[in-house]
Amino acid sequence: MTDRRExxxxxxxxxxxxxxxxxxxxxxxxxxxxxxxxxxxxxVNMENLADLTLPMTFDxxxxxxxxxxxxxxxxxxxxxxGLGIPTxxxxxxxxxxxxxxxxxxxxxxxxxxILRLVHEMIGQGCTRIAFIGNHLHCQSFFERYTAxxxxxxxAGIPVEERSCIPFNFVHDIGREMARLPExxxxxxxxxxxxxxxxxxxxxxxxxDVPRDVLLAGFxxxxxxxxxxxxxxxxxxxxxxxxxxxxxxxxTRMKEPDLNYRQVYTETDLIWRASTERETT
Numbered sequence: 068m069t070d071r072r073e074x075x076x077x078x079x080x081x082x083x084x085x086x087x088x089x090x091x092x093x094x095x096x097x098x099x100x101x102x103x104x105x106x107x108x109x110x111v112n113m114e115n116l117a118d119l120t121l122p123m124t125f126d127x128x129x130x131x132x133x134x135x136x137x138x139x140x141x142x143x144x145x146x147x148x149g150l151g152i153p154t155x156x157x158x159x160x161x162x163x164x165x166x167x168x169x170x171x172x173x174x175x176x177x178x179x180x181i182l183r184l185v186h187e188m189i190g191q192g193c194t195r196i197a198f199i200g201n202h203l204h205c206q207s208f209f210e211r212y213t214a215x216x217x218x219x220x221x222a223g224i225p226v227e228e229r230s231c232i233p234f235n236f237v238h239d240i241g242r243e244m245a246r247l248p249e250x251x252x253x254x255x256x257x258x259x260x261x262x263x264x265x266x267x268x269x270x271x272x273x274x275d276v277p278r279d280v281l282l283a284g285f286x287x288x289x290x291x292x293x294x295x296x297x298x299x300x301x302x303x304x305x306x307x308x309x310x311x312x313x314x315x316x317x318t319r320m321k322e323p324d325l326n327y328r329q330v331y332t333e334t335d336l337i338w339r340a341s342t343e344r345e346t347t
Contacts, residue, residue: 197230
C-alpha cells in the first residue's frame with residue numbers, strides 16, 4: 068500500500084501571488100515539510116465539477132488529507148467530504164440557507180472590522196453606505212455583506228437597496244453604477260479586487276475617489292497599497308491562517324472522530340486615502 072504522505076490542495080482556480088491564500092500556502096508548505104508531508108496542487112476544472120469527479124492527477128492512495136481553497140460548489144464539496152479523507156475548507160460555499168459541510172472549516176474574521184468600519188464612518192457623518200459584490204459567491208463574501216447590513220441596522224439607518232451592486236466584475240459594476248440616480252457616500256466592497264474594479268468603473272464614469280465617493284475593500288492585497296488612491300481595507304494574517312490550517316489538519320488526521328470545527332482568525336482594519344473625506 069502506498070504511503071499516505073501527500074496533502075492534496077484542491078482549487079478551481081490558479082492561486083496567483085496576489086491571492087491572500089498564496090502567502091498562507093507558502094507558510095503551510097514549509098510547516099508540512101517539517102512533518103514529512105508534501106503539499107501537491109490539483110486543479111478542479113468545470114468538467115470535474117459537473118461530473119463530480121476528481122482531477123486526473125489526484126491519487127487517493129497517496130493522500131493523507133485534503134485542503135480546499137476557492138472551492139465554492141456545494142455539491143462537489145459534499146462529494147469530497149464523502150471520500151473518507153480528512154478535509155479542510157479555507158472559506159467555502161455561502162451558507163445563505165443554513166447549509167453546512169461535514170468538515171473542518173477555516174475563515175478569517177469577516178465581521179468584526181466591517182462592523183467597526185461602518186460604525187466609524189457613520190460617526191464621521193457618512194450614512195449613505197452600500198455594498199458591492201456577489202454575497203452568494205462564498206461564505207466570506209456572505210459574512211462581509213451581512214456584517215455591513217447588521218451595522219446599518221444597529222445604527223438605525225436603512226440600506227439603499229438600489230445602491231448595492233451584486234456583481235464582482237468591472238463591466239457589470241460600471242453598468243449598475245451608471246443606472247444610479249445618485250452615488251452613495253461610501254462603497255464597501257467584498258474584497259480588494261472588487262474594489263479596484265469599482266475604482267476603474269468610477270473613473271470611466273468621471274467620478275473621483277475619494278472626492279466624489281469613498282471606497283473600501285478587504286484582504287489588504289499588495290494592489291490595495293499601490294493603487295491610487297491606496298485602499299482602506301482589512302488585513303488578513305496569512306501566517307496565523309497557515310498555522311491554524313496546520314493544526315486543524317494535524318489533529319484531524321490524528322483524531323478523525325473529533326467534532327467538526329469552524330475556526331476564525333483575527334483581522335485588522337487598515338485606514339488609507341480612499342476613505343479620507345475632504346475637510347473645508
